[in-house]
Amino acid sequence: MNQTISHSLFTDFDINLFKAGKHFRLYEKLGAHLIEVDGVKGTYFAVWAPSARSVSVVGDFNYWIQGEHQLFVRWDGSGIWEGFIPGIEKGAVYKYKIQSNNNGVITEKADPFALYCEHPPQTASVVWDLEYKWSDKDWMEKRRETNALDKPYSVYEVHLGSWKRNAEGKFFTYLELAEELVNYIKETGFTHVEFMPIMEYPYDPSWGYQLVGYFAPTSRFGKPQDFMFLVDKLHQAGIGVILDWVPSHFPSDAHGLGFFDGSNLYEHPDMRKGYHPDWKSLVFNYGRNEVRSFLISNAIFWLQHYHADGLRVDAVASMLYLDYSRKDGEWEPNIFGGRENLDTISFLKDFNEAVYSNFDGVQTIAEESTSFPMVSRPTFLGGLGFGMKWMMGWMHDTLQYFQKEPVYRKYHQNDLTFSMTYAFSENFMLPLSHDEVVYGKKSIAGRMPGDEWQKFANLRLLYGYMFTHPGTKLLFMGAEFGQSREWNFEGSLDWHLLEFGYHDGVKKLITDLNKLYKTYPALYEKQFNADGFEWINYSDHQNAVMSYIRKGNNPKEDVVVVLNFTPVVRENYRIGLPKKGKLTQIFNSDETKYNGSGIGNSKAIKIAAEPWNGREFSAELVLPPLAVTVFKMS
Structure with a gap:
């Protein structure tokens, strides 16, 4: 095998942008890139590891031996190691072996910019490309109009691993979903699908919220181009695609971003800011410019290369507050003595400005559960710049009301009317999401009181209220046919329930509510006004x-x-x-x-x-x- 050749894709301008936190297409430079140098085909590798003493690319091609293919550190203090290895082809499996300046610690890491990953529980990266011929030109040209805030926005939230499985209980692939799921969403009339995180993650019970491969769709369901095909088919059917995006935290798995080069590279070094007590995970250092470049590049990547129409940003509240889930003494106030994380606020504004300035017709949606002001207001007005925000108060108050026996409801009508006192303070999306059907909360149908007739009448009433209330809509899979039991990520939805009249009736109702919402402009033109x-x-x-x-x-x-x-x-x-x-x-x-x-x-x-x-x-x-x-x- 040929040795590493000194080569670079970086310009001085790239490095300056990276250091300033303003390089939003880092994936074009960092990672593994199939290129040709002086007529020789191979792969150029580049990785950010400023605390490293040495960095080697290891893989099957060199028997995973450290030092066989060492990368060269750049002279400019960027901390980037790079080099071209002839003969490395698409499909090669690799990692970075990093020896740190910190006491010689050695880490073996997956590539943070890998386009494809091995199937879990394997953890290596795979050399890949993004070549794909898209057929969604009509959708992309019309998206600015169809995806606007004054248009119908009815979202079907899906966990790909448990929407439907085959007869052997195995996952449907991206290619199978491109037929089954697309047809189903088209039939029921949702305008958008939102995928719970599809970026590579090691642990199934995390539902995808603990990411290690930020630039790679999970290999559980197929190859990157297979996922592109699924998005393409959704667009051809007139259905928008929202991706769940998780810049709030990441796991400490040995091959992931944590302690990457023997230092706190991606995570904040102060564990009061760099560790999330609820999820036992690490938190990005939003004040570090290179980390901001990484995250915003990641958002741009999915919009550019996978034609995503929106990003739903997970756990924004946990990012905004220094004292989130922390007791007195476990957090430090900001420079003004407040509890707001000023680095996060600045990062989110930069993120939204980058997204909206680079792409027509996309939306960002914040899952933000507090009364933080102006989340969905433009940054030039002092807002965070999101297009929409989840209306968690509406969700909580509405479900609390509907769980009450009708005889008591006259004493609690303010649970419903209260939402209209603040309904237009943000661009609100009404969510009945996966979070509401787990951990003993019961399914949405299971919360309804009364006998079977009343349960389903209440459920239909709830959905009718949701679709006529101001704001856009989001419904988690299974809720559209009255799934009886709580969601179980390890199996399929209970599709057999559609054989029963009550469940089939709920599906027909949702189909007609989607039609009603799209047919009558009064239900969407001024939904935020x-x-x-x-x-x-x-x-x-x-x-x-x-x-x-x-x-x-x-x-x-x-x-x-x-x-x-x-x-x-x-x-x-x-x-x-x-x-x-x-x-x-x-x-x-x-x-x-x-x-x-x-x-x-x-x-x-x-x-x-x-x-x-x-x-x-x-x-x-x-x-x-x-x-x-x-x-x-x-």
Whole structure:
């Protein structure tokens, strides 16, 4: 085997950007790159290891012997080691053997910029490329419009390892999912799919939230190009792709980023900032420029090379607060005496600015569970710059309300109405995510009270409320057909439940709610704007009934929503309305096709000149039991 040849892909400008925390395409320089030097084919390797005394590439090609293929350290103080090894071809398995200046510690690490990894539990990196011929030109050209904040955004959250498995209980591959999953999402009408982390991770029970291969889709389901094919097929079907992205922490596995070159390279050296007590994992040093370049490059990478349409950023609250999950004495205030992590705030702003300035029609979404201000406001206004933020308060209050027996709901209506006091302070996404169906919380269906009929009526009512409430939507897989038991990542969803009427009815309901959401602009055009919502009556506690109007850009297309949170049918229920005309029912969660009782308003209802609810006009409706009804005005 030929020895390492001195070679570089870096320019001085690259190095300056890297050191300044402003190199957002590091993956074009660091990592393993199949190139040709002086007519000789091979692989150029480059790795950041400033505390190293020596760095070798080891693999099958040199029997994993340290020193056979040593890299050369750059003279510019960047800490980058690099070199070209002739003859190393695509598919070669390798790691970096790093001898540290710190007491001679030797680490053996996977490549942080590897494009492909061995199948776990194997831990080496694989020399690979990103060649793929995309067929999603139409989607990418129209994405700026279809993926905008004033368009329908209904997200199906998926864990690839447990959505569906084959008869032997094995994972579906990316290629199999490109048919099965794409067809299913198209059938049910979701506008987007969100994949729980697909970057390489060693430990199945982490669900992908403990990453070691930030630039490699997990090899559990196939090759990188297979995942590109899945994204491509989703785009061809008109479905957007959101990737769960985890810049908040990483595991301490021996082959991962931790203690990379014998020093705290990627993690903060102060364990009050560099260790996460909840997840027993390491936390990035957001104040280190090279780490910022690594992370933002990673975000850009998935948007560029895998055509992702959005990034959902995990555990933002844990990043923002120095005292997150820490007791007194376990954290240190910032320079102003506060609890905010100023490095994180600066990093998140840089991240969002880089994403939105480089890509048209993408969105970033923050999973942020506190009242930190202006998460989804532009950085030039002082915000963090995210496109959307998960509305955790809505989720918590709504599920708490729905778990109560209907007879007690009249005492707790403020659990529901409270969300409208802050609904437009951020661009909120309403999440019923994987976190709500684990650790003894029960499935969403399992939380509903009453007998079987009431359970499913409540579930349909919950979803009807969710889809007519301002904000975008996210539903975890299985919830769309009323999965009965908690999510189990080790097996498939309980697809056999669709043989039963109640479960099939929920799936039909979700399909129709997605259609309703996409059909009526009043439900999405002003979903982040207070002008898009108007209460009719929020104070009918006694009957546990709420009513409101959703508004779009055209007043003629406003829709009226009425929710009955009890199993009592309400005849001749009057609501106030802003104008004359008639009401036509366009959706009713109690229809028989959903396995409801079939009570509703089949005929158009005249709006009379009779004052009610502080308005000049009103109409009398029939309110089905435990149901939401939606009307258009004409």
